[in-house]
Amino acid sequence: MFQEKMEKASKTEVSLEDLARNPRCPHGPTVLFKDSVKGKKRKYYSCSAYRDKKTCGFHVDKSSKITPGKRMNWTEQENRFLKHKNHAERYKHFIDFRSSQKQDGFFCQKCEIICDKTGHEDHTITRFSAADLSTPSRILEAKAENKKEAQFFFSESSRDYLLKVVKKTGGTHVLCIGTPTLYEALPGSIKKLFLDIDTRYLGLLSPEQFCWFNMMNFHFFHGDVAKNRLRSFIRSAGSNLTIFLDPPFGGRMELIHHTIQSIQSILEQEMGRGVSKPKLCWIFPYFMERKLKELGLGLEMCEYRVSYINHKEYSGGEGGRNLGSPVRFFTNIPLSSLPLPNADEYKQCTDCGFYVSSTNIHCKECNACTSKDGRPYVHCPDCSRCVKETYVHCADCVRCHLPAFKCKKENEQAEDNADGVTTIKPQAVEKQKSSEQSKKSGKRKYFGSRGRGGNNNKQRGGGGRGGKRRKF
Template sequence: MRIKQSKKLRSKHFYNGKSKVETSITRVVLQDDLSNNPHCIHGPCILWKTSSMSSPFYGCSSYRSRKECPFFEKFAPNKQIHLVEHETHPHLPFVLERQSRLKALETRGEISYCSTCHLCWQNQGELKTSHQHHHVHKGLSLSQMKHPLSILEPLSANKGEAQFHFTKLTMNVIMSWFKKNKWKNVLCLGAPSVFEALKHENLGARALLLDIDDRLASFYDMNEEWLWFNMFNNHFFLGNESERTFQEFLRSASSDLVIVTDPPFGGKCELIARTLNAITQYWRLYHGILRVPQIFWIFPYFMEHQIISCMDNLYMADFQVDYTNHKTFQNGTGGRKSGSPVRVFTNVDGICLPFPENLGYQFCAPCEKWVSPNNRHCDICGSCTAKNGETYKHCRKCKRCVKKKFSHCKLCNRCALPDHPCNLFRDKSIADPKRQ
C-alpha cells in the first residue's frame, strides 16, 4: 500500500517528464563529498542508479525531468576529474537585477510588480514601454512587498519546486509552538510561509530563508533574509557571498537553532537528511559538538520509514499539515476523508508541541504526546499506533496494530486488504511487515 502511494506521488510531483528514467525506481548512490562530481546549473550532481539501467549516472539533484534540467552523464569509474569553471545559473543576471530594483525602491510612491518578468518598479513610464501585455500587480506599498506569498503565484505542482502553502490553521499551530518554546533562531528551508510569519509576528525570533525560488530576489534582501539555495545538494547559487551570510547566522545562533523544512514530496530523504546533517555540523563547529538543533521536517506519513532510517532521532508527530492549494493534502471538501496525510517529523519532545484541542486532537499521557482525533492508545503495543488519521486495530497474530480495513489472511500470514493479491505475497515472499 505504502509503495503504491509513494509511486503515485513521485509521478505527480517529481518524475514528471517523459524520459525512461522516470518509469523506473531511481536511487541515490550516497557519496560523502559531492564537490568533485560534474555540476549542472543547480550545483553538484548526484550519482543515481535506476533499476532499468546497468550503470549509474550523474544527474541533477533537484529537477528529475529532463525538460527542467537536461544534465546527464554516465559514470565512468576511471575518468580523470578536471576542475572546470562551473556554469552559472542562467537566471543569475535577472536575480541581480531584481535585487538592485528592490534596493532602489523608495518609501513613497506606488510599486508595480510584473509577475510575467518577475520585476518591480516605481517609474510609471515602465509599464507602458516594457510590460504592456503582462500580468502586473499595481499600486503596491513597500509593506505589501514584504508579504511576497500574497503576490507570487505558487510555482506549478508539476515542476521540481512543487510549491504548496500552509493553511492559516496549520500556520497558527506552528507559530504557537514557536511562542510556547521561545525559540530564537530559525532556518526556514523551503518554508517561505513560516519565514514570512516569523518576520511579522513579534516573537523575538531571527529567521533566515533558504529556498530555490529565485523570484524571491524581488522581495527579500539577499544579504540578510533569503539565500538562493538548493537543499538537495547543499549548494548556494551565489557561492561565498551567501555562505558568509549563512555562517554568520549560525555563528550568532548561540542559544538555539530550529530548522523547519517542507521539501517537495518527491525529494529523496537521503539528500534532505544529508543537508540537515551538514547544517548541524556547521552549527556545532561554533557552539559545541553535543548541541542538537530542533528539527521540523514536514513530509507524508508513509515516508516515515525512509525518514527514520536517515535520521533516527526524529519521530512522527501526529499533526495533520494542511495546504491551501493541494487537493489531496487538505481537510474538508475534495481532501482525503481521514484528513491530510502530511505530518511533522521532529526531535522535539511531544509535550512541547500541543495540537488544537478544539479540532479533536488529544494528549496521550502514556505516550506523552498529542495525537490526532481518531488515534487510540493500544495497551499491547504500548503506543498510539495509527499513522494515517484513521483508528488502527490490534492483530494478535501479527503482534501489532494494523489499518482498520485489513484482516488477517491465513495463507499469507499477514494482515492485508480483503482483496489483496494473495498468491503474489506468498510466491514472492514479500510479506514485509513494514509495508503496512
C-alpha cells in the same frame, strides 16, 4: 499512487561520496545515481533538484570520459543561468519603491522584479499595496508544476500552529528552508533566515533575509557570500537554532539528510562538538515515517495535519481527502512539549503524554496510540501490532493486508508459471487423463463452462492489475 512512486524511486540508489567534486549542472553539483533497467545496471550523474528534462536535462554516464571541453561547456551553462540574478541588483528595485513612498506598485512575474508597467506589457504583472511587501508570498503566483517547482503555501491554521510551536518551545532563531509563509509570519522578536530555490524572492527580500539555495545538494547559488550569511546566523543562534523544512515530497531523503548534516557540521565548527543539536521540524507525508526514522535524526511523528491553501486534496477542507491532509511534521522536539491545537480533531492522551488525533485509540498491548492516517486501528495478536481495521491476517504471508491483496502464495504460483513451471491441480490431472482416453477412443470430452473461455475467467477480478488502486 504517490506512495507507489516513492517505493519505486527507493530502488534507485544515491551516492553522496565526493558530492562537491561531481560534475555541475546549473543547479550545483549533480548527484550520482545507481539503478537497474531491464537487468542492466547503470551509474549516472543527474540534477539533484529536478527530474524533468525540460527544466534540467543534465545526464552523464559515470563511465563516460569527462573532457576539459565538457567541463567548460557546463561552466558556460551555469554562468548563463546565473545571469541577471544578482541579488543586490534585483533588490534595488525594492529599495527604490520604498523610497518613492508610493502606496501601490507592480511586480513582474517573468522579470521577477518590482517595476513600472512600461516595458512589461506582454508579461504577467501583479499589482500590490505597500503593505503586501511584508508578506511577499501574497504577491507571487504559486508554481504548481508537479515535476518542477511544485509550490504550496501553508494554510493560515497550519502556519499559526507552527508559530505556536516556536513560541512554546522557546525558539529564538528560526531557519526556514522552503517555508516562506512561516518565515513571513514570524514576529520581529525572532531572528530568522529564509533559504529557498525560488529566485523571485531575490527581488522582494534582502541578502540579510534570504539566500538562494538548493536544499538537495546544500548549494548556495551566490557562493561563499550567501554561505557565510548562513554561518553567521548559525553562530548567533548557538544552541537555540530551530529548523523548519518543507521539501518536495518526491525529493530524495538522503539528499535532504545531507543538508541537515551540513548545517549541524557548521554549528559544531562555530560552537564546538558539545553544542546541542538544532530543533528540527520536517514536513512530510505520514506514510514516509519509517524511512525518515531510518535516517537516525531522532524524529517522531506529530499527528498534526498540515494543510495548504492551494492544494485541494491537502487543504483539509471541502473537496479534500476524506481523512484530511496526509502531511504531518516530524520532529526531534519531545512530543509532550508541543502545544495542543485549537481544534476538535485532537485530544490529549494521558497514557502517551502528548496529543493525538481524536479518532486515535490507545492500544494497551502496543502501549501507544497506533493510528497513522486518522482511521481506527485494531490490534492483531498474530502480528503483535496494530493494523487498519480493514486488514485481515494472512497465514501464508504471515502478516495483515487487505483481503483483495495478492498474497505470497499466489505470487509464488505466478512466479512458477512465469519460469515455465506449470502447477497442475489434482482435478486438472484427472481431466487430462480423461481427455487422453477420449482421444484414443475417437471421442471428445467437454468440460462445460469451466473450460477455456468459460465463466471461470470472470473470477479473476479485483486484486489484479485491473482492480481499483487505493489512494494514499
